[in-house]
Amino acid sequence: MVKRFNWHIDREQEYPYDGPKPARQVAYVFDTNKCIECQTCTVACKTCWTSGKGQETIFWNNVETKPYGGYPHEWDSRLMQKCGPAEWQGKKLYSITIFEKNGEGKPPVGHLPNERDYSAPNLGEDDLSEMIDQGAHLGETHNGWMFYLARICNHCDHPACLAACPRKAIYKREEDGIVLVDQERCRGYQACVEACPYKKVFFNVINRASEKCIGCFPRVEQGNVALCVESCIGKIRLHGFLSTQEEPREDNPLDYIVKIRKLALPCYPQFGTGPNVFYIPPVHVPDPFLEQMFGPGVEEAKDMYRNLKNDRQLLGALMLFGASPRIITRYEVQGDEAVGWDVEGQEVVRVPFTEPTYYRKHFDEQYEAYRHNAV
Ligand code: SF4
Ligand code: SF4
Ligand code: SF4
Numbered sequence: 001m002v003k004r005f006n007w008h009i010d011r012e013q014e015y016p017y018d019g020p021k022p023a024r025q026v027a028y029v030f031d032t033n034k035c036i037e038c039q040t041c042t043v044a045c046k047t048c049w050t051s052g053k054g055q056e057t058i059f060w061n062n063v064e065t066k067p068y069g070g071y072p073h074e075w076d077s078r079l080m081q082k083c084g085p086a087e088w089q090g091k092k093l094y095s096i097t098i099f100e101k102n103g104e105g106k107p108p109v110g111h112l113p114n115e116r117d118y119s120a121p122n123l124g125e126d127d128l129s130e131m132i133d134q135g136a137h138l139g140e141t142h143n144g145w146m147f148y149l150a151r152i153c154n155h156c157d158h159p160a161c162l163a164a165c166p167r168k169a170i171y172k173r174e175e176d177g178i179v180l181v182d183q184e185r186c187r188g189y190q191a192c193v194e195a196c197p198y199k200k201v202f203f204n205v206i207n208r209a210s211e212k213c214i215g216c217f218p219r220v221e222q223g224n225v226a227l228c229v230e231s232c233i234g235k236i237r238l239h240g241f242l243s244t245q246e247e248p249r250e251d252n253p254l255d256y257i258v259k260i261r262k263l264a265l266p267c268y269p270q271f272g273t274g275p276n277v278f279y280i281p282p283v284h285v286p287d288p289f290l291e292q293m294f295g296p297g298v299e300e301a302k303d304m305y306r307n308l309k310n311d312r313q314l315l316g317a318l319m320l321f322g323a324s325p326r327i328i329t330r331y332e333v334q335g336d337e338a339v340g341w342d343v344e345g346q347e348v349v350r351v352p353f354t355e356p357t358y359y360r361k362h363f364d365e366q367y368e369a370y371r372h373n374a375v
Pocket of ligand 3: 216
């Protein structure tokens with residue numbers, strides 16, 4: 001065991017493996033307020049990476065409905081039952097992480113789902129938090145709520161999958177922090193499946209080996225965003241890098257949203273793995289539920305989101321979501337536009353704060369057609 005500082009929980013924690021910090025860390029921001037659960041991301045990932053034999057129930061990307069949905073079934077509530085509720089003192093975690101629960105030298109606490117847990121990829125879809133009377137939605141606002149949670153591997157700072165593997169078949173790349181399984185070394189013990197608190201390692205029953213999201217590393221190496229990011233219909237995703245070797249940079253949209261402004265929060269930071277998918281919390285969901293899921297800072301994040309129209313620097317960063325297939329490493333707000341540059345320093349996107357409006361002539365002489373403007 002080594003002691004490592006985990007900035008998500010603002011304290012040192014035990015971790016069984018001491019690897020170097022990556023040069024930069026691949027990271028994602030997902031805006032839960034914009035996801036429509038169309039599953040385009042799921043299909044994009046599946047058709048590209050996991051359409052083979054033995055991969056029928058493997059979804060490196062999935063989108064589930066909270067509070068009741070989850071794939072595999074109850075992946076999070078089962079672990080929370082074992083760990084107990086998270087306790088925070090301000091931004092510091094007071095309760096223990098999955099690495100500390102079992103004691104020194106022991107593997108992280110986890111659970112191994114069974115086959116039935118993988119049988120329904122979208123169980124609980126669109127289920128509300130509580131029953132509402134028929135037709136209640138036509139009257140006043142009702143109290144029932146739900147939201148969609150898109151999930152991929154978090155390419156964690158302190159991956160539980162890596163720490164648990166007895167074959168050392170899992171590694172974290174030094175150049176970008178992407179976490180990969182070496183399929184040649186894997187012997188299918190499934191210690192990683194049991195240990196990953198997010199259940200983002202899957203066991204392939206035909207190959208008899210574990211596999212997981214590869215962070216679309218061939219695309220990242222070319223400076224392009226992941227497939228699940230590029231294909232996102234709702235433009236809820238931003239893919240980039242967090243600075244690890246230097247102070248967070250204001251002109252790096254990921255640093256700015258996540259580390260400087262803290263608008264986007266990690267999912268279940270109390271597990272202690274330091275996940276690198278950050279979520280803008282859904283503004284309509286009650287704080288107690290969100291605080292258990294995203295930790296402290298929910299209230300401030302929701303206020304910030306509601307005030308975006310007066311916060312141009314932050315709004316500019318959010319306008320880059322889904323705006324370019326290139327990874328944006330630097331951005332600026334210039335007048336009425338948010339401008340983004342890729343890793344090679346090329347300007348790749350310029351998004352206006354206000355979309356231009358075009359009025360069409362009612363009668364088009366060329367095509368002899370009448371047209372209407374929808375205003
Ligand atoms: S493609 Fe985007 S909007 Fe559609 S389900 Fe996936 S994350 Fe949500
Ligand atoms: S989310 Fe799970 S599979 Fe991905 S790096 Fe973290 S512990 Fe490993
Ligand atoms: S990053 Fe790539 S491999 Fe991972 S879930 Fe998204 S599309 Fe799939």
